[in-house]
Amino acid sequence: MKKYAIIGSWDWDGTDTVKGVNTAAVNEKTGNLSRFRNYVPDVKSGCTAAVRDNIIYFTDEQKTLKGNANGGGGYLYAAEVSSQGEIEIISQRPSLAVNPSYCTVDSTGRYLIAVHHGSSRNCATKIRKENGRIISEVVHDDAAAVLFELHADGTIGEAADAVFHEKEGRQSHLHSIYNVPDSGLLLICDKGLDCIYTYAVRRGKLVLKDTLSLPEGSDPRYGAFHPVLPLFYANNEQRSVLYTVRFNKRTGKLKLIGETQLMDQPLIAMASDTVITADGKYLYTALRMADVISVCSADEKGMPHLIGTIDAGGKNARGINLSRDGRFLYVCNTESDVIAVFRIQPDGTLKKSREIPCSRPANIRFL
DSSP: OOOEEEEEEOOSSOOSOOOEEEEEEEOTTTOOEEEEEEEOTTOOOOSOOEEETTEEEEEEOOSBOTTOSSOBOOEEEEEEEOTTSOEEEEEEEEOSSSOEEEEEEOTTSSEEEEEEOOOSSOEEEEEEEETTEEEEEEEEOOOOEEEEEEOTTSOEEEEEEEEOOOBTTBOOOEEEEEEOTTTSEEEEEETTTTEEEEEEEETTEEEEEEEEEOOTTOOEEEEEEOSSSSEEEEEESSSSEEEEEEEOTTTOOEEEEEEEESOSSOOOOEEEEEEEOTTSOEEEEEEETTTEEEEEEEOTTOOEEEEEEEEOSSSSEEEEEEOTTSSEEEEEETTTTEEEEEEEOTTSOEEEEEEEEOSSEEEEEEO
């Protein structure tokens, strides 16, 4: 297969823009993307596509099912990618909860797991009698992690299990899910409850292994794994810091071991994505609001240290990713309708190379 990029497009404000999933040919020498093709333009593809063989899986981050007046949740899609970079939708299934924000295929390839952000706006005030008193309770949508079976042909089967997290007075918002390297475990970031969870899949069930509580108000969102060390780097939507978390591949136990500032000045910023180079030496984090990319180096123990920040090349920097050869960093600037490409320098710093027009780019993955 030639080198292709899968680009998800997304919006949050209901604007009448082309969204969906795009494919583009990649010139690995120059970093350019060309021959864009757009598919399912009404889909809000908020997460980086998960991959099993030549099948990609992505979410449609919606609150309401088609034909419903309100509510019902979003969708999961499976699409086959041809050798020419074209995709064909082979499966579509309701995700069973509101705003599916991320999905991944487990290490066995037998299951697709989707996590849901839910919605603070979707709530109901329920009134009931309790011990002779009339009381009210605010009920929110469930932010679930849902386990779906995958068929041999890659299509999405029935839901096999679902799990939820609750904390009195607060609402869970599951935002991302990852396979823990070389372990068979899953890691989930919950920015509503300020927690990171590890799960195992056992006989078609999601089994909780550990819960790490982070400082209140952090909102852990996305992250990246060190390529060699048992470390996960979690960024935070409400704090411009990067948490370094050690994990045990066998037990799933988590431990917070470090905190790194991502900016050298107190500006408002909301982290959206983090990547690490294949040698584990440099980490890059997109910071919305400030519209910069934070550049960190990592020492021999994997602890990050801030080098500095650079303009992200547009407005609302969301998904970022490294080229397959590690020479370029791609930044999806959603509100500017542009993907900014940076050449990575020998010292890990970034030099802007080009801008590539794309409608509402939110995430990018290379095949």
